[in-house]
Amino acid sequence: MSEAQFEAYSQYKQYPLEEMQQRAVDFYDQVQRRRTVRHFSDKQVSREIIEQCLLAAGTAPNGANLQPWHFVVVSDIETKQKIRIAAEEEERAFYNERATPEWLEALAPLGTDAEKPFLETAPYLIAIFAQSYGITASGKKVKNYYVQESVGIATGILITALHHAGLASLTHTPSPMGFLNQILGRPNNERPFLLLVVGFPTQDAVVPQITKKTLEDIATFI
Ligand code: IYR
Secondary structure, eight states, rough: OOOOOOOOOOOOOOOOOOOHHHHHHHHHHHHTTTTBBOOOOOOOHHHHHHHHHHHHHTOOOGGGGGOOOEEEEEOOOHHHHHHHHHHHHHHIIIIIIIIIHHHHHHGGGGGGSSOOTHHHHHSSSEEEEEESEEEEESOOEEEEHHHHHHHHHHHHHHHHHHHHHEEEEEEESSSOHHHHHHHHHOOTEEEEEEEEEEBBBBBBBOOOOOOOOHHHOOOOOO
């Protein structure tokens, strides 16, 4: 068993109280501008920005620091096309057969359907995989912990980092997503978690008129 080694937490930064308050306000002001976008332009995005956002995602707190995630960044046109074809097939089955009337009713305000042209138009698709278990260099299985939570937090940081950099994203979850392993050649220990569509919104992009719950609705102070 390897022993814990500690070092001083020298990166920690403390701010004066007023500055803390202002930073909290400013951050909320920034993140509340984020909207899930479904109209993407084909304008290119430099790979360095995506790399930096992925580094941010990789800082997420996670189970036993095993970092049970893998991000496949797809910009290749033919691969995007394959993903669109497979995703739309699942989406058609979802909208026409699998989705319950209750689910379709919940989705109605978003105006979504089985057509996913943005899977080809947007410059990047980031397929996020959750590693149900790890594999050592010698091929031994390693148990991972809190995989869904860990990958969910990393994905949240990624979405926030992309937004902060000035990019739009769409959390797309064709279900089931097994086709992503096959198209992207990912191993059996990885389960597709989410497909993030990344790029710039079109000039005339519109978003659903929806509201967020109030603080009173989402939090209780005791
Ligand atoms: N995966 C489908 C349906 C869908 C489901 C939920 I829950 C959403 O918030 C949005 C869409 C689609 O992408 O159209």
